[in-house]
Amino acid sequence: MYHKFQISGKVFMALGLKMKILITVLFTSVLIWSTVLLSSSNNFKNNFLDDISNDSKETPRDKLLGGLLTGDFDEGSCLSRYHKSLLYRQPSPYKPSEYLVSKLRRYERLHKRCGPDTEAYKKATENLVRDENYANKSVGECRYIVWVAGYGLGNRMLTLASVFLYALLTERIILVDNRKDVNDILCEPFPGTSWLLPLDFPLMHYTYAYSYNKDYPRCYGTMVNNHTINSTFIPKHLYLHNLHDSRDEDKMFFCEKDQRLINKVPWLIIQANVYFVPSLWFNPTFQPELMKLFPQKDTVFHHLARYLFHPTNQVWGMITRHYYAHLSRADETLGIQIRVFRKDAGYFQHVMDQIVSCTQRAKLLPELATQEETAQVNITYTPKVKSVLVTSLYPEYSDNLKNMFWERPSSTGEIIQVNQPSGERVQQTDKKLHDQKALAEIYLLSLTDNIVTSAWSTFGYVSYSIGGLKPWLLHTPRGNKTPDPPCVRSTSMEPCYLTPPSHGCDADWGKNSGKIFPFVKSCEDVVYSGLKLHDEL
Numbered sequence: 013m014y015h016k017f018q019i020s021g022k023v024f025m026a027l028g029l030k031m032k033i034l035i036t037v038l039f040t041s042v043l044i045w046s047t048v049l050l051s052s053s054n055n056f057k058n059n060f061l062d063d064i065s066n067d068s069k070e071t072p073r074d075k076l077l078g079g080l081l082t083g084d085f086d087e088g089s090c091l092s093r094y095h096k097s098l099l100y101r102q103p104s105p106y107k108p109s110e111y112l113v114s115k116l117r118r119y120e121r122l123h124k125r126c127g128p129d130t131e132a133y134k135k136a137t138e139n140l141v142r143d144e145n146y147a148n149k150s151v152g153e154c155r156y157i158v159w160v161a162g163y164g165l166g167n168r169m170l171t172l173a174s175v176f177l178y179a180l181l182t183e184r185i186i187l188v189d190n191r192k193d194v195n196d197i198l199c200e201p202f203p204g205t206s207w208l209l210p211l212d213f214p215l216m217h218y219t220y221a222y223s224y225n226k227d228y229p230r231c232y233g234t235m236v237n238n239h240t241i242n243s244t245f246i247p248k249h250l251y252l253h254n255l256h257d258s259r260d261e262d263k264m265f266f267c268e269k270d271q272r273l274i275n276k277v278p279w280l281i282i283q284a285n286v287y288f289v290p291s292l293w294f295n296p297t298f299q300p301e302l303m304k305l306f307p308q309k310d311t312v313f314h315h316l317a318r319y320l321f322h323p324t325n326q327v328w329g330m331i332t333r334h335y336y337a338h339l340s341r342a343d344e345t346l347g348i349q350i351r352v353f354r355k356d357a358g359y360f361q362h363v364m365d366q367i368v369s370c371t372q373r374a375k376l377l378p379e380l381a382t383q384e385e386t387a388q389v390n391i392t393y394t395p396k397v398k399s400v401l402v403t404s405l406y407p408e409y410s411d412n413l414k415n416m417f418w419e420r421p422s423s424t425g426e427i428i429q430v431n432q433p434s435g436e437r438v439q440q441t442d443k444k445l446h447d448q449k450a451l452a453e454i455y456l457l458s459l460t461d462n463i464v465t466s467a468w469s470t471f472g473y474v475s476y477s478i479g480g481l482k483p484w485l486l487h488t489p490r491g492n493k494t495p496d497p498p499c500v501r502s503t504s505m506e507p508c509y510l511t512p513p514s515h516g517c518d519a520d521w522g523k524n525s526g527k528i529f530p531f532v533k534s535c536e537d538v539v540y541s542g543l544k545l546h547d548e549l
Contacts, residue, residue: 073097077104079113080319082120082203090199092328096318099335099459104318104480106311111304116319119180120202126154126185127205136278139248140214146246151278157184158209160224161192162255163285164441165450166470168194170287170507171254173316177289178266180305181298182275191216196444197451199322215249215281224251224283226262232274233262241273249279254288256511263288266295267517287473287507289313290532290543294516294525309531310504310547313477321478323451330433330452335459338431342399346376347460348413350404351469353488359408362494366486367409367464368416370499374484376462378422400430401460403453403471407435454478464499467537473507480505485537500536504546508535512543 075094076083087094097103126132132154159175161168172188179186187209188194200206209216226234228251235241235250237259253262264270266288274280289312292298306312323331339345348371352363371377377400402410410432417428433453440446454471457463458479465472467488476483482502487495516528526534526543535542 074103077318078107079110080108080116080315082117084203089325090322091325092331093199093322095328096322096455099332099340100479101461104314106308106314106480108315109305109307112306112315115180115305120204122153122183123185123202123207124205126156127202128187128208128210129206137214140279142248144248146248146276146278147244151276153183155182155184155278155280156187157182157280157282158187158213158215159189160281160283161189161194162283164439164470165197165447165454166472166474167285169317169321169454169474170313170470171284173313173320174284174286174288175282176320177312177316178292181292181301182271184280187213189216192442193444193447197324197327197447199324201320201322215279224253224281226253226257226259228253231262232265232270233259236261236270243273246273246276248277249281250274250277252280252282252284254282254284254286256285258511260513260515263291263511263513264517266292266298268295268297269518271295271297286511287313287470287509288512290506290509290545291512291525293529293532293545296517308547309545310506311480312545313474313507314480314505317474317478323455324448327448327451327455330448331455334431334433334452334456338429339399339401339456339459341397342429343396344398345401345460345462346371346398347401347403347457347463347465347475348409349457349463349465349469349472349475350402350406350409350486351466351471352406353466353468357405359406360489360492362489362492364409364412366489366494366498367413369494370464370484370486370497373498374464374501376464376484377428378424378426380416381421381423395425395427397427397429400428401456402430402432403434403457404432405435405437405439407432410435468508468510470507477505477507487537502536504544506545508538508542508544510535510538510542512541 075081075097077097081093085093124130126136132152136154136156157175157179159172176186178184186207188207190208190211195208200208225231228234230247230249231251231253232241233253241247241250252265254265265274293302303309306315348367350363350367352358352360368377372379377398400413402413404410410430414430417430422428433456434449436446436449450471454475455478457472457475458481460479460481462484463472463476463479463481464484464486465476466486472483482505484499484501486499487497489495512525515525516523526532531546531548532543533546534540535544
């Protein structure tokens with residue numbers, strides 16, 4: 013830069029003394045200020061880098077989530093896998109057990125040996141549609157369970173986690189029905205292999221491939237009722253029917269005596285729409301293993317979901333854009349998930365009243381200011397901002413909440429910002445963009461500090477459990493009346509098994525399934541039929 017100040021010798025000598033002194037002073041001043049500014053810039057940069065370094069030392073990012081995840085994936089192929097931990101304000105207080113971590117690593121090695129495109133898989137699928145008796149045959153280490161997709165996204169995620177846990181307990185390989193949009197919303201969870209069932213899998217082109225039900229010839233519950241399965245005849249594959257219309261014979265497949273037969277079957281195909289994990293604890297063989305895997309019993313889905321489910325890059329983009337636009341800068345966040353279970357579902361004033369009543373009674377949202385309080389607005393301090401994320405098929409709920417806090421200030425002085433990512437009005441399961449938006453909203457809800465969800469909603473169950481949150485559950489309205497109390501705080505972050513078996517296995521036959529173990533209790537939102545895992549108090 014100094015060439016700008018160079019003056020030829022002749023010109024400089026021709027100048028008067030005063031001008032020479034002035035030029036010398038100016039030139040010297042420029043040099044001094046340049047030095048000062050450069051020094052200040054370097055100090056600022058060094059201090060800034062020190063601050064970042066100190067912050068990272070205080071709160072290091074645990075991208076492997078306590079060992080749940082393996083570092084064997086390319087980060088760019090699935091950004092959410094290792095970046096999710098950045099968006100949570102605090103790391104999860106629930107750490108996976110060392111036994112769970114080691115069990116997952118063993119499973120990954122088994123899946124790599126037996127998964128699609130291996131010789132073991134090719135051999136296992138040979139002559140699969142033939143009726144062969146496996147009563148006296150050795151199955152080998154590669155046994156499989158195929159998850160058949162059905163129902164909404166919340167149901168699918170709950171059942172995938174349930175089936176995966178069953179696969180862990182029985183050392184089977186889980187393969188996922190790939191005819192739906194699983195690959196469009198979720199990344200592969202296992203390194204160096206795939207969990208997607210190849211499209212040429214024989215039983216997906218079989219007569220009953222698109223209508224697995226209780227009438228399927230190899231439906232386990234039906235075979236039990238008809239006495240067509242026993243120790244002398246074991247088929248090559250069985251269908252497990254675990255839907256809301258299942259019989260106890262279908263639901264009890266996990267019992268010890270049933271498992272002695274089922275363990276000999278090379279291929280299981282399961283269709284489910286319920287979170288059946290609580291019932292697995294009824295098997296006395298499974299229970300000690302489950303206790304080692306999950307010493308804190310209400311963390312089962314929290315850990316399994318964080319291990320299995322990683323939104324694809326397209327979905328992750330939806331999540332991060334909304335998060336940084338609406339949630340990241342708020343002092344506090346609240347998630348409200350609204351599902352109306354009735355044929356004429358839509359906006360109802362009694363549901364709106366219930367949401368307001370619940371959030372205000374629980375001190376999740378402030379009351380509106382009175383006229384006297386409004387006149388005493390204090391403008392000398394910066395008010396706190398609470399961001400409220402609403403997810404619903406109907407935008408009217410968030411619109412009304414937004415207007416409520418826009419037209420009048422809150423009694424606490426907080427600024428309440430209400431946002432809703434989408435309002436589709438109609439559930440459109442299996443439509444790619446709809447399911448991507450649904451998964452994005454599930455993860456956005458999981459990022460909030462507190463959460464309110466609708467009773468019976470699998471969408472809500474998944475959201476709060478991934479986030480490690482104990483929700484406020486909105487009671488189901490009767491008729492068009494707002495329930496009183498409007499909601500209840502759950503003591504567990506586990507999802508509810510909505511339609512469990514009515515009793516336990518063998519020795520507990522005839523005993524109410526909600527009274528067999530102190531840690532398997534009735535759900536707060538499905539009091540007379542649902543089951544839920546709680547940590548022992």
